[in-house]
Amino acid sequence: MIAHATPDTDTALVRQLTHVFGEQVSTAQAVCEQHGRDESYHPAVAPDAVVFARSTEDVAETIRLCAEHGTPIVPFGTGTSLEGGVAALSGGVSIDLTGMNQILRVSAEDLDCTVQAGVTRKQLNAHLHDTGLFFPVDPGADASLGGMAATRASGTNAVRYGTMRESVLGLTVVLADGRTIHTGTRARKSAAGYDLTRLFVGSEGTLGVITELTLRLQGIPEAMSAAVCSFPTVESAVQTVILAIQSGIPMARIELLDEVQIDACNRFSKLDHPVQPTLFLEFHGSEQGVVEQSEMLAELASEFGGSDLRWSVHQEDRNRLWQARHDAYYASLALRPGARGMTTDVCVPISRLADCIAETKADVEESRLLAPIVGHVGDGNFHLVFVIDPDDADELARADAAHRRMVERALAMGGTCTGEHGIGYGKIDFLEAEHGEGVAVMAQIKRALDPHNLMNPGKVLRL
Amino acid sequence: MIAHATPDTDTALVRQLTHVFGEQVSTAQAVCEQHGRDESYHPAVAPDAVVFARSTEDVAETIRLCAEHGTPIVPFGTGTSLEGGVAALSGGVSIDLTGMNQILRVSAEDLDCTVQAGVTRKQLNAHLHDTGLFFPVDPGADASLGGMAATRASGTNAVRYGTMRESVLGLTVVLADGRTIHTGTRARKSAAGYDLTRLFVGSEGTLGVITELTLRLQGIPEAMSAAVCSFPTVESAVQTVILAIQSGIPMARIELLDEVQIDACNRFSKLDHPVQPTLFLEFHGSEQGVVEQSEMLAELASEFGGSDLRWSVHQEDRNRLWQARHDAYYASLALRPGARGMTTDVCVPISRLADCIAETKADVEESRLLAPIVGHVGDGNFHLVFVIDPDDADELARADAAHRRMVERALAMGGTCTGEHGIGYGKIDFLEAEHGEGVAVMAQIKRALDPHNLMNPGKVLRL
Numbered sequence: 001m002i003a004h005a006t007p008d009t010d011t012a013l014v015r016q017l018t019h020v021f022g023e024q025v026s027t028a029q030a031v032c033e034q035h036g037r038d039e040s041y042h043p044a045v046a047p048d049a050v051v052f053a054r055s056t057e058d059v060a061e062t063i064r065l066c067a068e069h070g071t072p073i074v075p076f077g078t079g080t081s082l083e084g085g086v087a088a089l090s091g092g093v094s095i096d097l098t099g100m101n102q103i104l105r106v107s108a109e110d111l112d113c114t115v116q117a118g119v120t121r122k123q124l125n126a127h128l129h130d131t132g133l134f135f136p137v138d139p140g141a142d143a144s145l146g147g148m149a150a151t152r153a154s155g156t157n158a159v160r161y162g163t164m165r166e167s168v169l170g171l172t173v174v175l176a177d178g179r180t181i182h183t184g185t186r187a188r189k190s191a192a193g194y195d196l197t198r199l200f201v202g203s204e205g206t207l208g209v210i211t212e213l214t215l216r217l218q219g220i221p222e223a224m225s226a227a228v229c230s231f232p233t234v235e236s237a238v239q240t241v242i243l244a245i246q247s248g249i250p251m252a253r254i255e256l257l258d259e260v261q262i263d264a265c266n267r268f269s270k271l272d273h274p275v276q277p278t279l280f281l282e283f284h285g286s287e288q289g290v291v292e293q294s295e296m297l298a299e300l301a302s303e304f305g306g307s308d309l310r311w312s313v314h315q316e317d318r319n320r321l322w323q324a325r326h327d328a329y330y331a332s333l334a335l336r337p338g339a340r341g342m343t344t345d346v347c348v349p350i351s352r353l354a355d356c357i358a359e360t361k362a363d364v365e366e367s368r369l370l371a372p373i374v375g376h377v378g379d380g381n382f383h384l385v386f387v388i389d390p391d392d393a394d395e396l397a398r399a400d401a402a403h404r405r406m407v408e409r410a411l412a413m414g415g416t417c418t419g420e421h422g423i424g425y426g427k428i429d430f431l432e433a434e435h436g437e438g439v440a441v442m443a444q445i446k447r448a449l450d451p452h453n454l455m456n457p458g459k460v461l462r463l
Numbered sequence: 464m465i466a467h468a469t470p471d472t473d474t475a476l477v478r479q480l481t482h483v484f485g486e487q488v489s490t491a492q493a494v495c496e497q498h499g500r501d502e503s504y505h506p507a508v509a510p511d512a513v514v515f516a517r518s519t520e521d522v523a524e525t526i527r528l529c530a531e532h533g534t535p536i537v538p539f540g541t542g543t544s545l546e547g548g549v550a551a552l553s554g555g556v557s558i559d560l561t562g563m564n565q566i567l568r569v570s571a572e573d574l575d576c577t578v579q580a581g582v583t584r585k586q587l588n589a590h591l592h593d594t595g596l597f598f599p600v601d602p603g604a605d606a607s608l609g610g611m612a613a614t615r616a617s618g619t620n621a622v623r624y625g626t627m628r629e630s631v632l633g634l635t636v637v638l639a640d641g642r643t644i645h646t647g648t649r650a651r652k653s654a655a656g657y658d659l660t661r662l663f664v665g666s667e668g669t670l671g672v673i674t675e676l677t678l679r680l681q682g683i684p685e686a687m688s689a690a691v692c693s694f695p696t697v698e699s700a701v702q703t704v705i706l707a708i709q710s711g712i713p714m715a716r717i718e719l720l721d722e723v724q725i726d727a728c729n730r731f732s733k734l735d736h737p738v739q740p741t742l743f744l745e746f747h748g749s750e751q752g753v754v755e756q757s758e759m760l761a762e763l764a765s766e767f768g769g770s771d772l773r774w775s776v777h778q779e780d781r782n783r784l785w786q787a788r789h790d791a792y793y794a795s796l797a798l799r800p801g802a803r804g805m806t807t808d809v810c811v812p813i814s815r816l817a818d819c820i821a822e823t824k825a826d827v828e829e830s831r832l833l834a835p836i837v838g839h840v841g842d843g844n845f846h847l848v849f850v851i852d853p854d855d856a857d858e859l860a861r862a863d864a865a866h867r868r869m870v871e872r873a874l875a876m877g878g879t880c881t882g883e884h885g886i887g888y889g890k891i892d893f894l895e896a897e898h899g900e901g902v903a904v905m906a907q908i909k910r911a912l913d914p915h916n917l918m919n920p921g922k923v924l925r926l
Contacts, residue, residue, distance in 0.1 A: 185879045
C-alpha cells in the first residue's frame with residue numbers, strides 16, 4: 001500500500017494541466033504511485049498527478065499553473081533517491097523529467113557539455129564514447145543528472161574528480177513563481193556575484209526545478225588499472241589511505257569494504273577475496289604514472305600489514321570488480337532472504353574514520369544487528385545498510401537507535417550527517433543537529449524564493 | 464583627496480563603540496582614509512570609524528550596535544581588492560580583521576586547518592612550513608584568507624588546485640542581525656542542506672562578515688619544476704594549453720604573457736625572454752611524474768611552434784620567475800612613468816580564449832591604448848591593465864569603452880565578467896548583463912539576510 005497525502009488535488013488544476021499538456025499528464029494510480037516511491041526505506045507518498053515535461057517551458061508552465069492553485073510540485077528524475085526525496089508529502093504534482101533527455105552540446109576543447117536534466121549519467125557516457133572524454137561522477141545508480149545535481153551526488157571516484165558540487169558549471173532552473181534563470185556560465189571559474197549554481201546544487205528541488213545543466217567533463221586517462229588489497233583491520237586500511245593521500249598519490253577510486261561486506265560480496269558476486277577489511281582501488285594516469293602510483297600504494301599497504309595487490313588490468317575484470325562494489329547493497333540484502341535494507345551514510349574527517357567505523361561496528365554488534373559497511377574512504381564517507389526483518393518492531397527500533405547514534409558520533413567527530421545521500425525527509429532532525437542556526441538561514445532563503453512552500457515541501461527543512 | 468560619503472556617522476554609535484571597545488576604535492582621518500582605499504582604480508571612500516576586531520564576538524557586537532543605529536558595515540582585510548570592495552559608499556563602520564590573525568588548528572592527517580579571517584596566505588604557508596603541507600590559492604597579493612574567501616579569489620595555480628570555492632570547507636560568519644553561524648563541517652563532502660559555505664564565498668561582505676575559515680590544504684609535492692616557453696602567436700600558445708589539458712597533463716601553473724607584457728617584465732625584472740607570447744609553466748608531482756609531464760608538454764609546444772623549454776629547477780630560479788609574474792602589474796606601469804593602471808579580468812571557455820585575446824588586443828590597438836595582457840590560461844582567465852594618463856579624459860574614455868567591449872566580448876563567448884577580481888562596485892552593470900534575472904534572485908537572497916542593506920552596501924548588487 002502506498003499513502004496518498006491528500007484525497008485529490010484541485011480538479012480544476014488537473015483540467016487545466018490536461019488542457020495544456022494533453023497526454024503528457026497522468027492521474028493513473030499506478031503512475032502516481034510509481035512517482036512517489038524512491039529506493040529508500042522511507043514510506044512512499046504518491047502525488048495526485050504527474051506531468052511528463054519535454055522542455056523547460058513545460059516545467060515553467062506546470063509550475064505557474066500549480067502556483068495559481070497553491071499546489072505543491074515534486075520533481076522526479078529516476079526515483080533513485082535514498083532519503084524519500086520524491087515522496088509527495090503534501091500531495092500535488094510530480095514533474096517527471098525523463099522525457100528531457102537531450103544532450104544539447106559537447107565541447108571536446110572545453111571539456112564541458114550541456115544536457116537536459118533527464119539525461120542519465122550512463123546515457124551521457126555512452127554519448128561521449130568516441131570523444132575521449134567522460135563524466136566521472138558515479139553514485140552507483142544510473143541516476144538522472146538533474147537529480148544528481150539536486151542531491152549533490154558523488155560516489156566512488158569523487159576522491160579524484162570531485163562531486164556534483166565541483167562538476168556543475170551552470171544550471172537552468174525554474175523557480176517557484178515560474179521564472180526561469182540561468183546560473184553560472186561556461187567559464188571554469190567566476191567571481192561574479194553569489195554562487196547560485198552551488199545554492200541549487202543540493203537543494204533537492206526545494207528552491208526550484210533544474211531543467212538543464214552545463215557539466216565539466218574529464219579526459220579519459222591513457223591508462224587505468226584496478227586492484228584489491230586485504231588488511232588485518234579497518235584501521236590499517238584507513239591509515240594506508242591517509243598516507244597515500246598525504247603522499248599525493250592521485251587515486252581515482254579507493255573503496256573500503258568491511259569483512260561483513262566483503263563476505264556478502266563474495267557470496268553474491270562469486271568472488272573469493274579473503275574475509276577481511278578490503279580496499280578496492282583504481283588508478284588513472286599515463287601508463288608510467290599508473291605503475292608508479294600503484295607501486296607507491298603497494299609499498300604503503302605492506303607497511304600496514306596489507307596483502308599483495310591483486311590486479312584487474314583488463315577492462316572486463318575492472319568492470320566485474322566495480323559491478324561487485326555497486327552490487328554491495330543487493331549483496332547485503334542477500335545475506336538474509338526476506339529482509340529489508342535501511343541504508344544511510346555519514347562523512348567524517350579522515351583522521352576519525354577508523355574510529356567512527358570501529359565504534360559503529362561495535363554498536364551494531366551490541367545492538368544485535370546485521371549491517372555491512374562500505375566506504376568512499378578517501379573522502380571519509382561511509383555507508384551502512386541495516387539488514388532488518390521489516391516485521392520485527394524491536395529490531396527496527398534497535399536499528400533506528402543505532403542509526404541515530406552513528407550520526408551523532410559522526411557529528412561529534414566534526415563530520416556531516418550525510419556525505420552524499422541528502423536530507424530528503426529522512427534526515428531533517430540530523431540537519432538541525434548539524435547546522436543549528438544555519439538551518440534558520442536556510443529557511444530564510446527558502447522563504448525568500450518559495451514563500452508559499454510549494455517546491456518539494458517537507459524536504460530538507462521543516463518550516 | 465579621498466571622499467567621505469557622509470559627514471559623520473551617528474556620534475552616539477561611536478560613543479557606544481568606544482565604550483565597548485576602547486582603543487580598538489578609531490575615527491582618525493588617516494585611519495579612516497586608509498580603510499576606504501583598495502588597490503583598484505575606483506575612487507576610495509572612507510568609513511566614518513574603524514573597529515579593530517580581535518574576535519568573532521567583537522565583530523558580532525560591532526554589527527549589533529551598527530544595526531541598532533542603521534549604520535553600514537564594511538569588512539576590511541588587507542585592502543588588496545580590485546573592484547572597490549572596501550570603499551564605504553554609504554559611510555559607516557569599517558571592521559578591520561587584521562588583528563584576527565590566529566591559526567587555530569592544523570591537521571596534517573586531514574590536510575585541513577582552521578584560521579581566523581585576518582590570517583594572510585603567506586602567514587599560513589610560513590606556519591605550515593614544517594608540516595609538508597601548503598595552502599595553494601595564490602592571487603599574487605598577500606591577501607587575508609577572509610578577504611580571499613569573500614571575493615572568491617583564485618590565481619596562478621587554480622588550474623591544478625582550484626579556487627577559494629573549492630578550498631573552503633567551512634566558515635564562521637556574523638550576519639546582519641548579529642547572529643553567528645558555522646557553515647560546513649570538517650568533512651570533505653556533504654549532501655546536508657543548502658551550501659551556505661559557497662553562498663558566503665564570493666559574497667564580498669554583503670551577506671555577512673567572515674570571521675573564521677576551515678580550509679583544505681595540499682601536500683607539498685615531491686618535485687616541482689618551472690619552465691618558460693615562447694610562441695609565435697597567442698593562438699599557438701593557447702592551442703598547446705588546450706591539448707595539454709585534454710591529455711590530462713596536471714600542470715600546476717600555466718600563465719600566458721603577451722608580447723607587450725613579456726617586454727614589460729623583461730625591463731622591470733631584468734629578464735631576457737624573447738618578446739613573443741610566452742607561457743610560464745610549473746609542474747608538481749613525483750620526480751618521475753614531473754619529468755614525464757614536462758616532456759609531454761615540450762612535445763606539444765613544439766608542434767605549435769613553441770621554443771624549447773627554458774628550465775628553472777632550483778627554488779631560487781622558480782621564485783624569481785614567479786616574482787616576475789606577480790610583478791607584472793608594476794612592470795606594466797613602469798612602461799609609462801606617471802601613468803595609472805586600470806586593471807580588469809574576464810574568463811571565457813578556453814576554446815574561445817585565443818579569439819577573445821586577439822580581438823581584445825586589436826581593439827586596444829585601434830583605441831590607441833597601452834594594455835599588457837597576462838592570463839591564467841588553463842582556466843580561460845585573463846587580465847588586462849590599461850596603462851593610462853590619469854589627466855587625459857579622452858584616453859580614460861577610450862579605455863572605459865574598450866573595457867566595456869572586452870567584457871561584452873567575453874559574455875558573448877559564454878564567459879564571465881570577472882574570473883577572480885569580483886564585482887565590488889566597479890562591475891555591477893556587467894553582473895546584470897551576465898546574469899539577467901539571476902541578479903533579481905541574488906537580490907531576494909540579499910534582502911532576506913540583510914533587510915536593511917547594512918552589509919557592505921552598494922557592492923555586488925544595486926538594490
